[in-house]
Amino acid sequence: DAGVIQSPRHEVTEMGQEVTLRCKPISGHDYLFWYRQTMMRGLELLIYFNNNVPIDDSGMPEDRFSAKMPNASFSTLKIQPSEPRDSAVYFCASTERRHREAFFGQGTRLTVV
Amino acid sequence: KNEVEQSPQNLTAQEGEFITINCSYSVGISALHWLQQHPGGGIVSLFMLSSGKKKHGRLIATINIQEKHSSLHITASHPRDSAVYICAVQGGSEKLVFGKGTKLTVNP
Numbered sequence: 416d417a418g419v420i421q422s423p424r425h426e427v428t429e430m431g432q433e434v435t436l437r438c439k440p441i442s443g444h445d446y447l448f449w450y451r452q453t454m455m456r457g458l459e460l461l462i463y464f465n466n467n468v469p470i471d472d473s474g475m476p477e478d479r480f481s482a483k484m485p486n487a488s489f490s491t492l493k494i495q496p497s498e499p500r501d502s503a504v505y506f507c508a509s510t511e512r513r514h515r516e517a518f519f520g521q522g523t524r525l526t527v528v
Numbered sequence: 529k530n531e532v533e534q535s536p537q538n539l540t541a542q543e544g545e546f547i548t549i550n551c552s553y554s555v556g557i558s559a560l561h562w563l564q565q566h567p568g569g570g571i572v573s574l575f576m577l578s579s580g581k582k583k584h585g586r587l588i589a590t591i592n593i594q595e596k597h598s599s600l601h602i603t604a605s606h607p608r609d610s611a612v613y614i615c616a617v618q619g620g621s622e623k624l625v626f627g628k629g630t631k632l633t634v635n636p
Contacts, residue, residue, distance in 0.1 A: 446622055458614065458626040471623055504569060513622065514559055519571040 421507050421520035428527055433495040436523045438507030439488055448517065449482055449492050450506040458506070464490065497527045531555055534615050534627035541634050547602040549630045551615030554596065561624060562589050562600050563614040571614075574600070605634045 420439040428434050440447045449461040462472040467484045475482070479498070484490040494501055504524050508517040533552045541547055551560070562574040575582050575589040577598075582589050586605075591598040602609055612631050616624040 448622075448624075457628045458616075458624075460623050460625075463622055465622070471621060506571060508571075510622070514576075514618070516561070516573040516576045517624070518573065519563075521570050524569075 419507055419509050419518050419520035421505075421523050423523060424521060426523060426525045428497055428525070430498055430527055431496045432527075433493065434497045434501075434525060434527075436492040436505050436507075436525070438490045438492070438520060440490070440507070440509035441511075441518055442488065444509035444511050444518070446510040446512070447484060447490050448508040448510075449490070450508065452504045452506060452522070453502075461492070461505075494525075497525075499527045502526050531625050532615055532617055532627040534613075534630050536630060537628070538631045539633070541605050541632070543606055543634055543636050545605050545634075547605050547609070547632065547634075549600045549613050549615075549632070551598045551600070551627055552596060553598075553615075553617045555617065555619060555625075557593075557596075557617045557619055559618045560591055560598050561616040561618065562598075563616060565612040565614060565629070567611065574613075602632075605632075607634045607636050610634050 422437045448463040450458050452458045461474045462482045464484045482492045504522045506522045507520040510517050531554050535550045559578045561576050564574050565571045577591050586603045588601040610633050612629040614629045615627040
């Protein structure tokens with residue numbers, strides 16, 4: 416398997432624009448996670464899914480953020496409208512089942528100007 | 529106070545030295561993870577442990593549940609070990625809570 420695949424790797428957008436980040440987990444993995452990493456706050460969990468169902472979205476900062484997992488092989492994280500404070504690296508990760516090691520994608524570096 | 533505290537924040541070593549990075553946490557956990565983040569940004573899981581000790585190559589991770597403390601050791605350090613090492617704890621759910629990381633630089 417190619418691992419967890421994220422796209423795009425880099426995104427630069429203007430404040431107010433909609434941004435969509437994409438993730439393809441490892442085939443057969445039941446859990447998918449979205450994390451955000453900033454210098455100030457480090458890594459934080461935004462939301463995670465189990466078998467395509469959102470389980471914990473308590474880390475989603477506000478209503479501007481939404482995440483979907485329409486099937487086992489694809490998830491999106493959308494920010495609308497984007498703000499400069501959303502600038503960060505967003506990681507997607509997947510695990511095979513409960514309490515297993517996580518496999519991370521390469522991340523999407525988002526810059527909102 | 530953060531749930532997960534790592535020390536030191538920064539560490540510089542000479543090639544060949546024995547390295548120890550510490551992680552303390554304040555909540556009950558089901559597992560603790562050690563992650564490595566390379567300068568390019570990619571994150572790799574090194575260990576997941578809930579008790580005792582695990583070893584992989586030159587890396588050793590230990591955990592003391594009673595003291596709520598874990599250590600990551602690197603023997604015979606090498607410049608390619610230069611990275612940020614992140615400790616994360618997992619409670620009853622799949623949610624991970626992360627430390628701020630330890631930046632390790634190994635000089636040749």
